[in-house]
Amino acid sequence: MKAAxxxxxxxxxxxxxxxxxxxxPVTLTIHPADAGTGLRFIRTGINGCAHREIPAEMGAVTATxxxxxxxxxxxxxxxxxxxxxxxxxxxxxxxxxxxxDGPEAPIMDGSAAPFVAAIDCVGLExxxxxxxxxxxxxxxxxxxxxxxxxxxxxxxxxRVEAQVQFDHPLIGCQELALDVKPDxxxxxxxxxxxxxxxxxxxxxxxxxxxxxASLENTLVVTENRILNPEGTRFRDExxxxxxxxxxxxxxxxxxxxxxxxxxxxxxxxxxxxxxxALMSDRSAWTWTEAQPFRPARGHAEFAGRAAAVFGPEIS
Numbered sequence: 001m002k003a004a005x006x007x008x009x010x011x012x013x014x015x016x017x018x019x020x021x022x023x024x025p026v027t028l029t030i031h032p033a034d035a036g037t038g039l040r041f042i043r044t045g046i047n048g049c050a051h052r053e054i055p056a057e058m059g060a061v062t063a064t065x066x067x068x069x070x071x072x073x074x075x076x077x078x079x080x081x082x083x084x085x086x087x088x089x090x091x092x093x094x095x096x097x098x099x100x101d102g103p104e105a106p107i108m109d110g111s112a113a114p115f116v117a118a119i120d121c122v123g124l125e126x127x128x129x130x131x132x133x134x135x136x137x138x139x140x141x142x143x144x145x146x147x148x149x150x151x152x153x154x155x156x157x158x159r160v161e162a163q164v165q166f167d168h169p170l171i172g173c174q175e176l177a178l179d180v181k182p183d184x185x186x187x188x189x190x191x192x193x194x195x196x197x198x199x200x201x202x203x204x205x206x207x208x209x210x211x212x213a214s215l216e217n218t219l220v221v222t223e224n225r226i227l228n229p230e231g232t233r234f235r236d237e238x239x240x241x242x243x244x245x246x247x248x249x250x251x252x253x254x255x256x257x258x259x260x261x262x263x264x265x266x267x268x269x270x271x272x273x274x275x276x277a278l279m280s281d282r283s284a285w286t287w288t289e290a291q292p293f294r295p296a297r298g299h300a301e302f303a304g305r306a307a308a309v310f311g312p313e314i315s
Contacts, residue, residue, distance in 0.1 A: 004290040006094040006127040008032045013118040017106025020080060020194065021067065023212035026102035028084065030119065033095040035129035038254060039088055041070060043077040045101040052077055056085060056098075058252045058275055064268040066209050067104075068249055079104040082268065086248030087115035089256070090185030093124065094131060110193035110217040112244055116186055135288045136259035140278045147265040149274040151257075157181070159260040160246055164239045168197075170221060174239035180247055189247065191233050192240035195219035198227065246271050253279065258288070 009032045016027050033040070039056035046052060054060045054072050063069035067080040084105050088096055090112065098105075108114035141150040156179075163175040178184055196210065196218050204210040210218075219237065220227040234240055246261060249271035263270055278284050 004130055006035045006129045006131050007092055007124045008034075008037075008095040008127060009093065009119060009122050010125045011122040013122045015106055015108065015114060015118055017108050017114075018212040018217075019102065019104030020107035020110070020212045020217060021209045022079070022102070022104045024102050024104065026100060026104060026106050028101075028106055029099040030084070030088075030115075031097040031099060032125065033097045035095060035127040037095040037097070039085065039093075039095070039251065040097050041078050041081065042097055042099045043101075043103075044099060046077075054078070055254070056081070056252055057254045058272070058279055061252065061272055064272045066204075066268075068245075068252075068268050068272070076103070080107065081105055082245050082248030083108070083112045084115050084248075085251040086185075086244050087112040087119060087190065089251035090180060090190065090244075090247050091116060091119055091124070091182050092256075093119065094256075095127070107194070107212060107217045110195075110219065111241070112190045112248075116190045131290045132255050133258050133288050133290065134253055134255045134285050136257065136278065136285050138284050140274065140281060140284050142270065142273045142277050144270050144273060147263070147267070147270045149261070149263040149266055149270045151259050151261050151274055151278050153258070154260040155258055158257050160243045161260060161262040162239050162243045162246065162266060163264045164242055165265055166238070168221065169224065170226065171238050174236040176236060176239050176243060178243065185247070189240055189244045192237050192244050193217070193219045193233065194241055195221060195238055198222045242266055250275055255287075 012029055012031045014029045018025055040053060042051050042053045044051045054070055054077055060070040062071040062076050068082045069076045069079045070081050071077045078100055084098060136151055136153045139150055139152040158180045160180055161177040165173045178188055198220055215228050249268055250261060253275060
């Protein structure tokens, strides 16, 4: 596929699971969509209503406490949207409709890998319309307590740099930086799982959260060990999952970003705050449309320059 053209799925794909917070069974179907549609959610199974449709955009965010929740004037409609959004964005899918029959997306194994596998199973189709990017023009920074995030210009593509710090012997300080492309997303981020601390379980349950959490979908940390028999999938799985969440949360910009996102002690609230600060400052970003680049015969060396001008390669 060319970076200059929009994409969608070749066919629909279906996933079944439970919500990590609600514990409720849910079916999620990702449908192809026409060029220019963007990413959208359709919530079905609502009493007295056939369905409600909401765009996967920053303005639809209603909560960011333990997950990214999307909704409209009627209230929250889709919780824990970040992993399926990360898979779509990380694989370079511009247009798709995500249909969900419950209040929360399925947690699957706690990562984006099952969504990636489902998308890869049907494959992607290149559409006959140019891709639009959001090009960041100047740095935008937000501090929330001891958490800090910023988004800065990066004409070559989308990059995430993150650092997490936990006062825990098994985590400590972890940091990682990656250019987010389909191959690196699949290999380096998609399999990183959501995690939680055993000491917080009772408080979460009493507040109505983590009702569907288990060792099958959450990396659980006690005071001195990982409870999951298989251990971690990466030595630094904790920061990788934070980066996965950031990819999903920043997909709510509405288009691929030409930017580098940096976060320290970040989470959904910080990701949303930085994105909100960026989009609210109209001088900080602009739309740019990719164009096909056809180097003249004998000038193939110019092809490398096209990536810098027109955005990241999608392969």
